[in-house]
Amino acid sequence: MKVVNKGLEVRLYPDEDMVQVLEQNIGNARFTWNRLLDGYQKTYSLFKQHGYTTLKCNMATFNTMLNMLKKEYSFLRLSESSSLQQVFRDLINSFNKFFKKGSGYPRFKSKRNPKQSFRIQNNNNIKFKNNVVVFPKIGPIYFRTSKEYKKILNSNDTKINNVTIKRHNGKYYAVFNVETPIEMFDKTFESVGIDLGLRTLATLSNELKKAKIDVTHENEMIKKYQRKLARKKPGSKRYKKTQQTYWKWQDKKTNKIKDAQHKISHNLAKYYDLICMENLDIKKMFENKNISNSLQNTGLASLVDKIKYKCQWNDKEFIQISRWFPSSKKCHNCGYIHHNLKDEKTWNCPKCGKHHDRDINASKNILQEGTRILREKIMNLWYRGDSTVILEALASTAREVRILEVYTSR
Ligand SMILES: [Zn+2]
Structure with missing residues (x-):
């Protein structure tokens, strides 16, 4: 037996009210990210004017900035509380990758991106009941997944560290980052x-x-619906319907x-x-x-x-x-x-x-x-x-x- 880190993705089925709650959290996380990034950049350019070449971004700085934001924008209080702290942790990681590994500079997040998400920390307050997962402050959401994943999520040996809740192509998912024991493959000496x-x-x-992997058919269908989509008026009913089919083929290909x-x-x-x-x-x-x-x-x-x-x-x-x-x-x-x-x-x-x-x-x-x-x-x-x-x-x-x-x- 060995304990490993796994990311288990399950499909969520939120009702209309719950969609509002999730979207509020997603929007708040995006807002916080953009505001913190903007704040960092403004401070940095001020520093540069005074001859400093670097500005460290650390937990304390961002925590202060976050508390200031919370005072100014009361809607941030509607968020699951650990999710906003998660934002500056991710932002710091992103900056570290940029400084140390030469990855791209952290970017502002756009509302129009088909991928949106927020992350919450598990402080022993995420609960499962049959096919329902209960998140703190957010509430219960119906979910569906494989027997294997259900077994892992319900096991006492599994430790859930954090959860990313995301919307992609109009569907909602939760990715549980867990530590769980696995049974290892036998040695084969091959x-x-x-x-x-x-x-x-x-x-x-x-x-x-x-x-x-043959995805020719999927690619053809994606192209076909992309063309159809281009001819429709964004936001209209027909547009949304075509978009659903377009997303369906994209998801089919990915899967x-x-x-x-x-x-x-x-x-x-x-x-x-x-x-x-x-x-x-x-x-x-x-x-x-x-x-x-x-x-x-x-x-x-x-x-x-x-x-x-x-x-x-x-x-x-x-x-x-x-x-x-x-x-x-x-x-x-x-x-x-x-x-x-x-x-x-x-x-x-x-x-x-x-x-x-x-x-x-x-x-x-x-x-x-x-x-x-x-x-x-x-x-x-x-x-x-x-x-x-x-x-x-x-x-x-x-x-x-x-x-x-x-x-x-x-
Ligand atoms: Zn030879």
């Missing part, structure tokens, strides 16, 4: 290299191929991709103890317009994320190799680097004459390189004399590495 691509979604080093990704990542983490992949520079790939469209269709980044966290949950080894490693150009048979290789799907090695399927060859190289990296990692632990870590590594890695360890320990 390893795999995976080549991700746009034509074939995943090629495994055991020569299995996983076709890309299809999500389900397929969950299945793939589940199976990989279940059947392999060592999973090696290329570290794709997904941000760079998005800048390339030609492939950014097909990337959004398959959502490679979120697939990698899912594989990664499922490996962590199950104590499986996940190794990402450098994207500079010539996985496609290297001949898996003799090690020759074929610099002249272009986009060919198959090729013959000029040195040893071996016929290669491009993706299978790449996946085999990825496995080999990943295993080398893992070996190095284990050897470093070995040289450090950290025997408990070695034992843990031994217990959690693939057979090939296990054999190597037995060999070196003699």
